[in-house]
Amino acid sequence: MRMVFRLIHTALLKASGILFPERCFGCGKADELFCEACERFFASPERTRLSSGVIVLSLFHYSTPAVRKAIRHIKYRRAKRLAERFGGISAHYARDLSSLFPETHSPLLVPVPISQKTKRIRGYNHAEVFMEHVAKACNWETDMHAILKTTHTPSQTTLRTKMERKKNIRGSLTLAKNFSPKERAIILVDDVLTSGATLNECARILRDAGAEKIFGITIAKG
Structure with a gap:
């Protein structure tokens, strides 16, 4: 029965693509999810140092309406191909991404996890899809299940202060039993x-387990 639903879902997606062609979230250009012109116009790579010392590279600003709308579609409307597109965009910044890790030779990409409940609702972890294409562009290794979210927590977007968000995420993450970050350079990936x-909580448990260096990559900065 589940397979039947999947086939129906796939057929509906294909039909919707014919009836309602894809349009760029930035300019409305037909048959483009996020065209190259808008990519060049909106892209604003920025590095941020978190309180944990982790340096994060963000490719866009979340305040940009087109970017914000695209990310919301990725998270809440299962726009997997759009997540793939943003991952592919990272290829244009591979040199900058690589320069962020000058002391590492083989960094490991790890997605920020979501709970099983959230994954059932959304259908996938969009950070994993984005990560796969970043890895392909930069020829980096990945580990989909290095960090696990063992406790379902309210969405961070529903909380106002940094302290509330810190308390909300604290203790909800753990490392997989068969994963060791010891003496590895880890690159955390999120939207x-x-x-x-x-990201700070992910960094904390990775450092406690012996990770050598920790960085981050996100689609956008809020």
Whole structure:
């Protein structure tokens, strides 16, 4: 029965693509999810140092309406191909991404995890999709399940202060039993950098387990 639903869902997606062609979230250009012209216009790579010392590279600003709308579609409307597109965009910044890690030779990309409940609702972890294309562009290794979210927590977007977000995420993450970050350079991957609470918590448990260096990459900065 589940397979039947998947086939129906795929057929509906294909039909919707014919009836309602894809349009760029930036300019409305047909048959483009996020065209190259808008990519060049909106892209604003920025590095941020978090309170944990983690340096995060963000490719866009979340305040840009087109970027914000695109990310919301990725998170809440299962726009997987759009997540792939943003991952592919990272290829244009591979040199800058690589320069962020001058002391590392083989960094490991790790997605910020979501709870199983959230994954059931959304259908996938969009950070994983984005990460796969970043890895392909930069020829970096990945580990999809290095960090696990064992406790479902309210969305960080519903909390106002940094302290609330820090308390909300604290203790909800753990490392997989068969994963060791000892003496590794880890690159955490997420969609949006806001307070940095989630990335800081990921960094904390990685450092406690012996990670050598920790960095981050996000689609946008809030």
